Amino acid sequence: PIKIIHDCDPGHDDAIATMLALASPELEVLGLTVVYGNVGLERTTQNALAVRELLGSRVPIYAGADRPLVRERISAESVHGRSGLEGPHLPRPTRGLEPQHAVHFIIEQVMKYPGEVVLVPTGALTNIALALRMEPRIAPLIRQIVLMGGSIDFGNWSPSAEFNILCDPHAAKIVFGAGVPLMMCGLNLTHQTPATPDRVARFRALGTPVGEVTAQLLEFFRKHHQERYGWEGAPIHDACAVAFLIRPELFKTGMYWVEIEANEGLAYGRTICDYWNISGTPPNCEVGLEVDVNGFYDLLLERIGTY
Ligand code: BDR
Ligand code: CA
Numbered sequence: 001p002i003k004i005i006h007d008c009d010p011g012h013d014d015a016i017a018t019m020l021a022l023a024s025p026e027l028e029v030l031g032l033t034v035v036y037g038n039v040g041l042e043r044t045t046q047n048a049l050a051v052r053e054l055l056g057s058r059v060p061i062y063a064g065a066d067r068p069l070v071r072e073r074i075s076a077e078s079v080h081g082r083s084g085l086e087g088p089h090l091p092r093p094t095r096g097l098e099p100q101h102a103v104h105f106i107i108e109q110v111m112k113y114p115g116e117v118v119l120v121p122t123g124a125l126t127n128i129a130l131a132l133r134m135e136p137r138i139a140p141l142i143r144q145i146v147l148m149g150g151s152i153d154f155g156n157w158s159p160s161a162e163f164n165i166l167c168d169p170h171a172a173k174i175v176f177g178a179g180v181p182l183m184m185c186g187l188n189l190t191h192q193t194p195a196t197p198d199r200v201a202r203f204r205a206l207g208t209p210v211g212e213v214t215a216q217l218l219e220f221f222r223k224h225h226q227e228r229y230g231w232e233g234a235p236i237h238d239a240c241a242v243a244f245l246i247r248p249e250l251f252k253t254g255m256y257w258v259e260i261e262a263n264e265g266l267a268y269g270r271t272i273c274d275y276w277n278i279s280g281t282p283p284n285c286e287v288g289l290e291v292d293v294n295g296f297y298d299l300l301l302e303r304i305g306t307y
Contacts, residue, residue: 009037
């Protein structure tokens, strides 16, 4: 199996990404590292613990950064509710966080398994950037970074920027410039995965506690997307990154040069993709373009059905 660290800010779609990862024999989840993002770190860590409890997993969980490198913190209660995981009733965690800091854990694991560890960030890139800065020798040892963030077209938190990248554009700049093999699941890809009512019904029809929680997560997550965009369902953004590692054949991708705008202004936090290679700069990123959405849901259903 591929060794991964899921760096997340749960978050409805983060939680589903974690469920998919932990249920997949193709992956060995070394740990969850948590970052501020959708809500503050205190809540994202609590949410991660509650999700682990629900799943009956023993994966270790590490708390990381509670704020961006330079800019002020933004958050997304308007999308994920006050707790960051509003909707279902989740069990009270019986186990706590590991004492080690998330950034130390990332560095330690990459050094321990050189060339083997895939980092899967589905929140702000602060923990990953900090790890790269604290221990620059990890850069050539990271197998790949498969992230949810950015877009090659429009944003969702500003006309230009996607939320995760806008949370910490400076961290994103460090990550995109690190020379690590990158794969980006941006909004242009993830918006192809709306959890329509019939898809939500399939999770409910699993007839299991985790299937029911998934349905409730998706029902809450739909609200914002329905009101804001008039969509029938919420995209399960973060699960795309995990699904790519399990079933890359479901995805059509292209290699491009992608750079981050970290100067404040209209394009702050934009992932600028040189689609036509106008600059002549060699590609640094594999970009997700299309996903077989039925295959994606079949995979999610199959794996979440194992709980
Ligand atoms: C991203 O922002 C968060 O709200 C979601 O969890 C996802 O990672 C989508 O822009
Ligand atoms: Ca997220």
